[in-house]
Structures are given as structure tokens and as C-alpha cells.
Amino acid sequence: MIESVLVANRGEIARRIIRTAKRLGIRAIAVYSEADADLPFVLEADEAVLIGPAAPAESYRNVDAVLEAARKTNAAAIHPGYGFLSENAAFARAVTEAGIVWIGPSPEAITAMGDKINARNLMSAAGVPVAxxxxxxxxxxxxxxxxxxxxxxxxxxxxxxxxxxxxxxxxxxxxxxxxxxxxxxxxxxxxxxxxxxxxxxYFPRVRHIEVQILGLADGRVVALGERECSVQRRNQKLVEESPSPALNGDQRSKLLAAAVRAGEAVNYRNAGTVECLFDPASGDFFFLEMNTRLQVEHPVTEAIFGIDLVEAQFRVASGLEVEVPAESSGHAIEFRVNAEDPKRFLPGPGAITVWNEPAGVRVDSGYTAGNKVTPSYDSLMAKLIVSAASREEALEKAREAVAAFEIVGPKNNLPFFLELLSNEEFCSGDYDTALVSRMR
Structure with missing residues (x-):
């Protein structure tokens, strides 16, 4: 196992990676901008390095600054999280050329999947359906x-x-x-x-369903179920759940098999996601894109499979075996708690004066009381994840948890989630990517 890791990210995902690293005895190194100096991930790391001002181009997207921080701290590996440099093939290549372990797929796989047209053509050649x-x-x-x-x-x-x-x-x-x-x-x-x-x-009535894949050190690619991601605003996800209420057993088997073929087509290693569009009228699905990194919504897969995907990433990058669960159990739902207006979804940054997380559920947060959400970065403040034996139980648990989550200061979308959890279409499981538009 690697001995140290530099987390080239911020907020909740940096904090989440640091948590697993410390559990495994891996020295966790944070990099941070001037705007993030007092955030929890900086304080919880074993070591932290200031890499620049708030502007992402001068800090979290600054390849030279990140690599210099890795050299200065003798980091054995770099985990990019999601966003920023996570799907930058040139950065991945620079990391490996510097003799540092890259916790992600090869630069070649990132390049192949980074261009949507090239990715479509590759998938079509591999027998994966494309629109x-x-x-x-x-x-x-x-x-x-x-x-x-x-x-x-x-x-x-x-x-x-x-x-x-x-x-x-x-x-x-x-x-x-x-x-x-x-x-x-x-x-x-x-x-x-x-x-x-x-x-x-373009399919007017369609569902967005993705598959979590894991390319293992021995060359195999496995699928860890699917995630339903059809609750979206402006083509960006707000809520994800697993398993998808849209699929029957045969459809699920075909989807997972296609995702494995997609990974095999580019010799995929580490964690990745194959995103698809599903037409509920015909039962057909089409390849949309592959995200060559850990997804924001990975906790719903962790909840039903009982796996730590970040630990799996560390193990694959270290050339070690991963114990892959044979099947999932129960139902999980994730809510992205954003600093935004719950009606029009416009950003609403500000200082947090009250932050009380609900008990009995998982909350992956990047902030706490006393922190400030700035307009420099994505509006995501936390992810609320509920899991239960059935979807109905998970929905009820979610209603209680969302109602109990108290945030004062920046605007937040918790009121929208309460509205969603009383929406007949969503609660039935028979919804599509236009659901939020119909609600608004």
C-alpha cells in the first residue's frame, strides 16, 4: 500500500479521501487556496500546503503548484478527486513521469474518453449501443x-x-x-x-443511468451496479439513487455487461463511471460518456455494496487485490446540498452561522459553522446519503433527515428536496430527466 497521498482537491471530496487515507494509515497531504485556509479538510490533513489564491487556475488547476507541493512533501501518490485536474491526461502523465503514483486510470484512457465523439466511436466498435x-x-x-x-x-x-x-x-x-x-x-x-x-x-423523455466500474490491478473490469441520476437541473445532477427503479433484471444485466465492455475497450484501471441514457418506452439504452474518475455520487454505491471505493482506488493503484462484493443489498439515495436558491437554483454563497447535520445518516460535508462558501468554486456544500432495506423506507428516512438538516447563512436547496420527497412522480419511481423542469 502507498505510504502517503496528496489530495489535489478541496471541500467534501478532499475531506472524504483524507478520512479513508487516515483509516488505512496513509499520510494525508492537503493542498489549499487562500480562500480555503480554514476549511475542515485542511485542518484534518496530516500536512497542508498553500498553493495559491482563490482562483482555480492559480491554485487547484495549477499543475506546477500541485506537483511542487507533492515534491516538497515527498508524496508517494496523488489523488485528484473529481473536477479540477481529475480528467486532465497531461497532468496524469506529468504525475507518473515525476515518479509519483497516479490514483486513477491511465492518461491514454483519459484521453480516449475525454472527447465525446472519439468515445462514441470507440464504444460503438466495442459493441456498446450509442445514440x-x-x-x-x-x-x-x-x-x-x-x-x-x-x-x-x-x-x-x-x-x-x-x-x-x-x-x-x-x-x-x-x-x-x-x-x-x-x-x-x-x-x-x-x-x-x-x-x-x-x-x-435528443430524447424528450429519457432517464440518466450510470454504472460504477472498477478496473482491477489484474486487468479485469467489474461493474458495481447502477445509479439513477435523472433528478437534474440544467443537465446537472441533484439526486442519485441505487438501484434504479426503472430497470428490470434483464435490462440491468445488459447495461452492466455493456459498461464492462466499455471499460475493457480502453484497458481501464481504477474507478470510473459509464453514463447512459435509458429510454423507458422502448427499454433501450445508449452510451453517453465515461467519467474517468471517482464520481460525486459514489456513496450510494458504497452504501448498497458495503465497499469503500476510495480504499479500492488506493489498492488498485498500489497493485493490490480488491475484494469485490458479489451483490448489493437495500436502497440508497444521495442529495447534493448546494449553496443555491431552492427555486431558481442560482448560487447563494455566504458565511455559515449554523450547521447542524442530521443524526443516523451519512453526511459527507466540506463545511461547518464559521466557514464561508465563496463564489470561487462549485456550490456543493455537502452530500446527504440515506440507505435502508427498501426504496420506500429510504424515502421516509430521507424526509426526516432533510427536515433535520439545519443550515443558516448561505442559501441552500434543502427546501427543494422536501418538495421533491412529496412529489408523486418522484416517489413512484416513474420519473425522467425533465422532472425538475415540470416542478418549476
Whole structure:
């Protein structure tokens, strides 16, 4: 097992990785920006290094600063968490070239899956179903219109290098496509440095379901169930649950098998997620993308499989065996507690004066009373995870836990979750990615 790890991240995920590292006797090293100096993850690490000001480009995305911190502290490994540098192939390569263990998949796998068009083509060749769409970037409005004509409206206009729900728009006709193409391309160039655009069939009523995969040190790829991620605002997830209430046994088996094939196609190692769209009307599913990192929602898988995925990541990166659970048990739901307005979901940062977490459930938090949520980073403050023997019991447990979670200071979306937990469509399990839009 590695002896020390530098966590190249912040907030709740840094704190969560540090917790497992310390349990395993691994020296945990934090890096932090000036804005995060008093956050729990900094105080809980065995060692902490200031790497720059609040701006992510000057701190958490600063490759040179992170590598220098690793050298200074003699870190044996780097865990990137999610976001920031986690899916940066050049960073992964620089880490390994510096003689430091990279806790994640190979740079080659990250590169292969980082471009949505290339990923689609690879998956199609591996026998994984993909939605109708372009096999090359649509280099002009005219090319996008021609592709849409062949695919059929409505279509999704996507930044090929995008992720996390960013750089996407729906076009229902040629006029909308013409307008959205330029917007998406411009956004992609600014955000990702790559203006490549993908045109893909849009399904108005669809569910977003993903599979947790784990590429083991011995070369095998295994699937640890699926997660339902259809409660979204602006194509970004708010609630995840496992198992998905949408799938029957046969559909689940096919989905998991396809996810394993996806991992095998790129010789995947460590933790990753294969995201798919599921059409409840036909029962068909289509590959969406692969996230080559640990997901925000990994705790729901941990809850029903009884596994610590961060420990599994450490073990795979160390060349050690992982005891993979044969099957899951019960039902788990995760709620992303964000510093945002619960009606329009606009950011609402601020100083936290009261922070009281509910008892009897898992809360992965990045903040506590006295901390300040700044506008410099993602609005995620904590993740509330409930698990029980059945979905109905988990829902009831969630109602009690959400009601008991007290946050004063920044705006938060806990009131929305209470509304969701009384929504007939969500409670029935028969919902799709447009649920939040219908509620608003």
C-alpha cells in the first residue's frame, strides 16, 4: 500500500479521501487556496500546503503548484478527486513521469474518453449501443444542419470536450440549431479550449443511468451496479439513487455487461463511471460518456455494496487485490446540498452561522459553522446519503433527515428536496430527466 497521498482537491471530496487515507494509515497531504485556509479538510490533513489564491487556475488547476507541493512533501501518490485536474491526461502523465503514483486510470484512457465523439466511436466498435449522432465533429453550421437532417429533430448540440452537463443545448428545428450551434461552439472554445461540436439524437423523455466500474490491478473490469441520476437541473445532477427503479433484471444485466465492455475497450484501471441514457418506452439504452474518475455520487454505491471505493482506488493503484462484493443489498439515495436558491437554483454563497447535520445518516460535508462558501468554486456544500432495506423506507428516512438538516447563512436547496420527497412522480419511481423542469 502507498505510504502517503496528496489530495489535489478541496471541500467534501478532499475531506472524504483524507478520512479513508487516515483509516488505512496513509499520510494525508492537503493542498489549499487562500480562500480555503480554514476549511475542515485542511485542518484534518496530516500536512497542508498553500498553493495559491482563490482562483482555480492559480491554485487547484495549477499543475506546477500541485506537483511542487507533492515534491516538497515527498508524496508517494496523488489523488485528484473529481473536477479540477481529475480528467486532465497531461497532468496524469506529468504525475507518473515525476515518479509519483497516479490514483486513477491511465492518461491514454483519459484521453480516449475525454472527447465525446472519439468515445462514441470507440464504444460503438466495442459493441456498446450509442445514440444516433455524428462520428466526426460538425465543423460548421451547414454540417450541423446536414447531420440533424439525417438524424432527425430534435437534436442535442454538445461540446465534444465538455463534461458535467456543461456545453449542451437542445434544438427542435433548423432555426434553433443555427442559433445554438454558435453558442455551444463559443462556450466550448472558452471553457475547454476545443470548439468541436457533436450533434446527437435528443430524447424528450429519457432517464440518466450510470454504472460504477472498477478496473482491477489484474486487468479485469467489474461493474458495481447502477445509479439513477435523472433528478437534474440544467443537465446537472441533484439526486442519485441505487438501484434504479426503472430497470428490470434483464435490462440491468445488459447495461452492466455493456459498461464492462466499455471499460475493457480502453484497458481501464481504477474507478470510473459509464453514463447512459435509458429510454423507458422502448427499454433501450445508449452510451453517453465515461467519467474517468471517482464520481460525486459514489456513496450510494458504497452504501448498497458495503465497499469503500476510495480504499479500492488506493489498492488498485498500489497493485493490490480488491475484494469485490458479489451483490448489493437495500436502497440508497444521495442529495447534493448546494449553496443555491431552492427555486431558481442560482448560487447563494455566504458565511455559515449554523450547521447542524442530521443524526443516523451519512453526511459527507466540506463545511461547518464559521466557514464561508465563496463564489470561487462549485456550490456543493455537502452530500446527504440515506440507505435502508427498501426504496420506500429510504424515502421516509430521507424526509426526516432533510427536515433535520439545519443550515443558516448561505442559501441552500434543502427546501427543494422536501418538495421533491412529496412529489408523486418522484416517489413512484416513474420519473425522467425533465422532472425538475415540470416542478418549476
Amino acid at each position: 444516433p449522432g455524428t462520428t466526426d465533429p460538425a465543423g460548421s453550421v451547414e454540417a450541423a444542419l446536414a447531420a440533424a437532417e439525417e438524424i432527425g429533430f430534435p437534436v442535442m448540440v454538445k461540446a465534444a470536450a465538455g463534461g458535467g452537463g456543461m456545453g449542451m443545448a437542445v434544438a427542435n428545428d433548423t432555426g434553433q440549431l443555427t442559433a445554438e450551434y454558435d453558442k455551444v461552439r463559443g462556450f466550448a472554445e472558452r471553457m475547454f479550449g476545443d470548439g468541436s461540436v457533436l450533434i446527437e439524437r
